[in-house]
Amino acid sequence: MYFSRKFPIVLCFSLLWSVPALAEKPTAKNESEAYAAPQLSPALQSLNGRMHAALREVVMVQRQQLGPLIMFEEGQIKLYRGDEEVAGFSIIPPLAYDQLKIIGHAAFSVVIQAHRTDLSPEEKKAWFVGFKQDLSQIRTELPSFDLPKALMKSQRKLIDSTLEFTKQIQRQNAPSEVGAEIRAYTERILPLLQEGFTHSAHLHVDLIHRQGEKIYALLTPEERAYVRGYFYGGRGARVGNLALQYVSWLLGERTGEESERVIFTEGVLDRDRAMLELAKFRIERELADLVFGDPAGLHRDVLSEATRAYLATFPDVIDAFGVD
Numbered sequence: 001m002y003f004s005r006k007f008p009i010v011l012c013f014s015l016l017w018s019v020p021a022l023a024e025k026p027t028a029k030n031e032s033e034a035y036a037a038p039q040l041s042p043a044l045q046s047l048n049g050r051m052h053a054a055l056r057e058v059v060m061v062q063r064q065q066l067g068p069l070i071m072f073e074e075g076q077i078k079l080y081r082g083d084e085e086v087a088g089f090s091i092i093p094p095l096a097y098d099q100l101k102i103i104g105h106a107a108f109s110v111v112i113q114a115h116r117t118d119l120s121p122e123e124k125k126a127w128f129v130g131f132k133q134d135l136s137q138i139r140t141e142l143p144s145f146d147l148p149k150a151l152m153k154s155q156r157k158l159i160d161s162t163l164e165f166t167k168q169i170q171r172q173n174a175p176s177e178v179g180a181e182i183r184a185y186t187e188r189i190l191p192l193l194q195e196g197f198t199h200s201a202h203l204h205v206d207l208i209h210r211q212g213e214k215i216y217a218l219l220t221p222e223e224r225a226y227v228r229g230y231f232y233g234g235r236g237a238r239v240g241n242l243a244l245q246y247v248s249w250l251l252g253e254r255t256g257e258e259s260e261r262v263i264f265t266e267g268v269l270d271r272d273r274a275m276l277e278l279a280k281f282r283i284e285r286e287l288a289d290l291v292f293g294d295p296a297g298l299h300r301d302v303l304s305e306a307t308r309a310y311l312a313t314f315p316d317v318i319d320a321f322g323v324d
Contacts, residue, residue, distance in 0.1 A: 055283070062279040068227040069278075070215060070250070072243050073271065077208060079215045083275060087218055089211035091243075093204045096146050100196040103155055106135055107162055107189055114169045114178050128170055135163060151199055158192040161185065201242060208246050216250065227251065232265040232274035260285070260295075 069080040076088035113127060139159045142152060165185040172178050219227055229247030244264065245256035258264050265277045288297035301307070314320065
């Protein structure tokens, strides 16, 4: 079980310790029913309720003390003081950013299709016909893109290489025959993709930097010493995240990684819940430091060390269960 921001520590302990007791003395008709109907004593239930209530109360108090936060929401970089939004500035990247991204996606999509075995020859042919039409049209539009000349040339080369690779793939009878062609194609285009990635990164970071300067100006000298960057949202690119790296620089850490002041909550889309999760994060860090002497102590299973040591005494699975 993972002690992160999902479950209060009390709930986790109650689940861990109540299940084995049920296995020893089931009162239901079958084992499944026994596990589905925990038989905790009134005193245990009362104590568990008190702990949950205490945690809820301290989290709500912590939420009112979140302090200044730099957050990215709805295409903006924003400054919050607690729950109050102070200012927000657009960081929606220019059109060239999306144009380069889509050209890069074309290279990935053709590799995906080359590997697929679930498509009939007719379905694959129809997809490649539409793909080549779209990519050829983008090639004609390329001169109108706001790109440096050298990058314009490299992206044209990327498109041409992708169109040529598409023709090669269509001449093959099975995905197993295209492995060498895929490797040769990706080796040719990777430097061209990297040029697009570099320009896109510069475009977006420069924009965030212009707006980040406005956010920084709104912070008092005291706030600049403890302001935090907070990110939340769905599952996505988390390691090396562009905005996260910038905030790490803005706060003076320059590691480009998550830390005590650069925090990421994944799988949360609602801001109200995100703020509660941030408050819980602070409480968990403080509690873990007090109990374990390690602020990260509740971000891993508290039974992890005992489990690792115990499993080390187990034989290999083949020795334990045999071979059919």
